[in-house]
Amino acid sequence: MPFVKTTWRNSISFKVLLAYVAGVGLSILLIALGAVALITSRSDILLTTDVAERTHELAGKLMFDVAGHPTGFDDSEGDRVWTFKSLGVEIGYRVLDSQANVVLASTDEAFWSPVAKSPPSDQGRFKFEREGMLMYAATAPVERDGTIWYLQFAVSERLMELLHQGFAWPFMGAGIVLFSLVLLFVFGACAYFTLGYALKPLREVSESAAAISPRSLHSRLDSKTVPSEVAPLVSSFNSALERLEQGYRVQQEFLATAAHELKTPLALIRAQIELMAPDKTRDSLLNDVEHMTRQVQQLLLLAETSEAHNYSFAAVNVGEVVQQAADYLQRMADAARVGIVLTGHTATQTPWQADRSALFTLLKNLLENAIQHAPEGTQVRVQCTADKLTVRDWGSGVEQAQLPHIFTRFWRGAHRRDHGAGLGLTICQEIARAHGWTLVAHRAEPGLAFCLSPPVTDSPSMNSSQESS
Template identity: 75%
Template sequence: MPFVKRTWRNSISFKVLLAYVVGVGLSILLIALGVLALVTSKSDILLTTDVAERTHELAGKLQFDATGRPNGFDSSEGDRVWTFDSLGREIGHRVLDSTGNVVLTSTDATFWSSVASNPPSQQPRFKFEREGIVMYAATAAVEHQGKTWYLQFAASERLMDLLHGGFALPFMGAGIALFSLVLLFVFGACAYFTLGYTLKPLREVSESAAAISPRSLHSRLQVKTVPSEVEPLVTSFNQALARLERGYRVQQEFLATAAHELKTPLALIRAQIELMQDSHAHNALLDDVAHMTRQVQQLLLLTEASEVQNYSFATVEIADVAREACGYLQRMAEAVDVRLVLVDETPEGGQWQADRSALFTLLKNLLENAIQHAPRGTEVRMHVSAGALRVRDWGPGVDREQLPHLFTRFWRGPHRRDHGAGLGLTICQEIARAHGWMLSAKRAEPGLLFELSWP
């Protein structure tokens, strides 16, 4: 049974990777929007937070003289101290004692003139206006030799906006872009190879399941390598296979047993008929017994052909087996005035791997079927080549609607000369399948053509 063709949209790998890409895209979009909102925000919370962080950073760098009074900052901060001179209108700092007296400042008194006179300990974060410009400031306490000093740092709103919007945004945009590429490609590659590694056991199980046929029902799918989520499904499939195998074996055993059990009574009936005096009844009954015996024999052949372990494969010359089958049926063909023609086009070494007796049975049945349908005075031709074998007659053939039924058990065509059981072509199909060959039939106009070939 062929598998239903599935599109790539139904692939688990595609759906997982698509979900990954969508998730990464949404994550990047949310991060970018969040960063953009923070960078471009005019809120007091953002600006005062930045100023407070800078204030505590400066407080950690504050230095004192021998008397314990603040006198500057650590030299490692020198790269940044110049900003207080160059940007004196935009940023500034000062150090106050516990009473609010200024002991160190980077600006003149007018810079802080609009600051409320509250004790510095009560001004952790605050803002004021200087010459119409909003200034954001914060206070950090510094303990030294039992005294508490308060460092205050202030920066203008427009400077913060410039730093955030003019300088930080491009760098943050580049960082987000780089992070996005790394996330997409590195994690995407990891997801791709992880999916391939995870789904590999499923592909192997699918291939094993596709290879199971009525002749290999004893096979089972491997459970150890499949993901734990799929293991119950594979186990259930194996249990279904076990039930199918038992049913198939019971059917085959029944056919074999029934055929064997019928052979002995038929032999006894034949012996009793031969002792009868009435010649007319005698001949009719003998014909019936012969017909039943042929059916029993074909049932046995069908049972044997359905079991691959009954075959013994070896290298055989296909042309030799074809000549043997033609010779075997020569008398039958002459009796109905049909000419058997063998066309051998096999080069030296036209050899097939086959069970010789099964191949002989297959060719014999094909020829016998053709002889039974061929009109008197015509021929049945067997054409043998290295990769295929064809048997054709010039009889009435079959309708197109009947072609699918040719290999059905007990189906018989309307132009036969004998009273066969309708199992000959079924046996041929079973033998072909066991060998991995392809047996097909088509209208030859006139007649019927059977072709046996490699798949």
């Protein structure tokens, strides 16, 4: 049974990777849209939040003298306190006591003049305008020795927008791009190799299933290494194999038993007919019995060749077996006035791994079939080389449309001299399959040619696995 090839669109790996790429693409799109929305909206909430966070950060760095009064900020960690001197128009801070008295400031009082005169404890996050500029500000309480001080920090809207749009957002955009590339390629590679590792047991199970044939129905798929989601399917397949093997064994046993049981009655019938007075009826009955006996023998032989344990493989000289088969059928060929010509058989010294008896049966059936279809005065030629054996006759052959049926059970050609059982070529094909050989038939113009060859990779002999069959 050939291994079924699936299209890439039906691949689980492709579908999972496609879903992964789609998810990554959607995530990147949403992140980019959110970033664009933040840039274009100039959200007051965002700016106010930034100012409040900066205010609380400065409050944690406020320094005091021995009397507990604010004196400045700890700039040992490079907290950019210098910006208050350089950007005094855009940014500023001041420290108030509980009565809203200014005890420390980075700017003059005019900077804070628009701020309402209210207790600093009531001023959390707020905004005010100074010289036409919108200022964002926030207040953070600081407790020192039981005294509460209030730090107020303010920054202009245009400075915040400059920092965001000129510095923060470009870096954020670069970060989004870098994150997207890492997500797409690094995690994509991980997903690809993970899928390959996860689906490897499925590929192995599929190959094992494809290798199962009527001669290896005892084989079972290993369900221990497959994913748990697929294990029930493998178990069901093994159960189906058990039922199939049982049915096949019963069929083969019935075929062999029936053929064996028919041999004795046919022999008795033949003996009784031979005791009759010679006449046309007696001759007709003997022909019928002979035909039935041949069918029974062929059925029994077919049952035997279908069982792998009936074979004993060894190194066999094909040329010698060809000569033996030709000698065995020489009287049949003489009676049909057909010559048997052997070429190359004496030069074939390289042995094939085969069951000698089965190989003899195969060659005998091919030669017998060729003799039955060869016209009087023609030849049946057997050409034997190291990697191929060809049996050809010069008869009428078969139609091209009939070639696919030539190895079918009980199929018979229209130009045979006898009334065969139609199982000879089927037996040949069974023997060839058991050995791993290839047996094909093709029109020879005129006549028909059968070509027998071992596997290409193991030519001219079979691999050792056949020996353990």
